[in-house]
Amino acid sequence: MKIAGRAARIEPFYVMELAKAAARQAAQAGPGSRPMIYLNIGEPDFTAPPLVQEAAARAIADGRSQYTQALGLPALREAISGWYASRFGVDVDPGRIVITAGASAALQLACLALIDAGDEVLMPDPSYPCNRQFVQAAEGRAVMIPAGPGQRFQLSAEQVRQHWGSATRGVLLASPSNPTGTSIARQTLSDIASHVRERGGVTMVDEIYLGLSHDDAYGQSALGLADGLGEQVISINSFSKYFNMTGWRLGWLVLPAELVPVVERMAQNLFICASTIAQHAALACFHPDSLAEYERRRAAFKARRDYFIPELDRLGLTVPVMPDGAFYAWADVTGLCSRWGIPPAGPQPDQGGSWALAFELMQRCQLATTPGRDFGPADPGRYLRFSTANSMEQLQEAVARLEAAL
Secondary structure (H helix, E strand, C coil): CCCCHHHHHCCCCHHHHHHHHHHHHHHHCCCCCCCCEECCCCCCCCCCCHHHHHHHHHHHHCCCCCCCCCCCCHHHHHHHHHHHHHHHCCCCCHHHEEEECHHHHHHHHHHHHHCCCCCEEEEEECCCHHHHHHHHHCCCEEEEEECCHHHCCCCCHHHHHHHCCCCEEEEEEECCCCCCCCCCCHHHHHHHHHHHHHCCCEEEEECCCHHHECCCCCCCCHHHCCCCCCCCCEEEEECCCCCCCHHHCCEEEECCHHHHHHHHHHHHHHCCCCCHHHHHHHHHHHCHHHHHHHHHHHHHHHHHHHHHHHHHHHCCCECCCCCCECCEEEEECHHHHHHCCCCCCCCCHHHCHHHHHHHHHHHHHCEECEEHHHHCCCCCCCEEEEECCCCHHHHHHHHHHHHHHC
């Protein structure tokens, strides 16, 4: 059977391959063996709070499961608009908000609406692997630009200017970022958006982790950029991370007003609508009691970060930039690889470096992590991503195992 070229260009999601390997090892462990600790998947250990679960049950009991408008429940779009105002001080017209089947659908709709075959989109290396796959699925090309710790693993405005070419359509950024947990400085983001506007391009910003910001200097939405820049930004967001609704598959887009009918037409044809039950449940996310619970959980994520990252540094797995959001630690593991006799990554990223180290950690520590291979080609063997979305007790046990192995 002939496979379409676009499908052949989509690379595997290697974090899932590591997850399967960790699950196999855990299943083969004998009685009394230490359980595997999974610090590889970026999924909160919290689930949807009680009011959200109750709202879903009510919607089911009341039979409110028919299709919604393709743009989503008007009440939910209003609620999201109100959250932007109360949390970030940004006025977002509900008419610019499109409810989607997860942030994945939001990214797909944005890319399909804006990218033609051969268009190039500038992205930092490292960055979340699925983002570049959405660009490629739209027949575009993700141009990965190395962004090191000196610039918080984010693109600079100068890099955007230098790499902008005749085929460049725009930029796709993430703030805070997966895998690094770092955000883009406000002035840098403004400079990038200004340059993109001058070139007639589009600025897309993945703000999926914005609710989990821990530093007021960075925890601001790109939608609030001055001089009309914020109104031209395309923001992608989700109920998965801050709102702890990963499996509910609900997200949203904030679009320039003129793009809404275009995306609506595409959503009608590609998705019909997002899950009706999930939308009714999500309305309860914005109840004061739910928001208070989310803020308690955000404080818990910060406490985990504040414990775990200094411990990694102490053990020689250096985190060069303290993350200001999300729940990740992006650790330089070249020292540990050298200590354990693991060679640097070769031409094939699975020959050494952090990829080989991830398997060593599974064997020695029963600890599942994510190597840098997924996140960009610039230096895939140098970094390892730890998720700090687990409980404090699991993080403490992980540190104890690492220390014993070292």
